[in-house]
Amino acid sequence: MKKIKLESLAFVLFIMTVLTSCSSDNDTPQGDGYIYKSAYATTVLGPTTGKVGQELIYNISFQVENGCGEFNKMTDVEFNKESGYQVEAKYPATTCSLPDPEIKKTNYKIKTNLAGTYYLRIAKSETEFIVTKVVITD
Secondary structure, eight states: OHHHHHHHHHHHHHHHHHHHHTOOOTTSOOTTSEEEEEEEEEEEEOOSEEETTOOEEEEEEEEESSTTOEEEEEEEEEETTEEEEEEEEEEESSOOSOOSOEEEEEEEEEOOSSOEEEEEEEESSSSOEEEEEEEEEO
């Protein structure tokens, strides 16, 4: 009897955890009046070689849902155990008077203190990256 009650309690706690952790606030305005959503890169342009300590700048084009969307920040993302970055766009919580999707641009800067081969991965879909191989020399 105690075992059944304990299993029932564990099941209820599990369901409550799943329901609260899986709720998506992605389309809900934050306290600052913006909605934050992932945006996918269409192109990544920049150098494929550089020197240790040199700042490299990459121009990233990405599509927003409407003309009111803006770049917010780059976020970490992982697909198939490969880590990379994804553009996060912000949209005003109010109605947008520019309903057509647009391509926006932002710059992403990197700098490393170690020579080697690096891979800059920027999300172009929910499962794929645009990969730029960068060779850094001394």
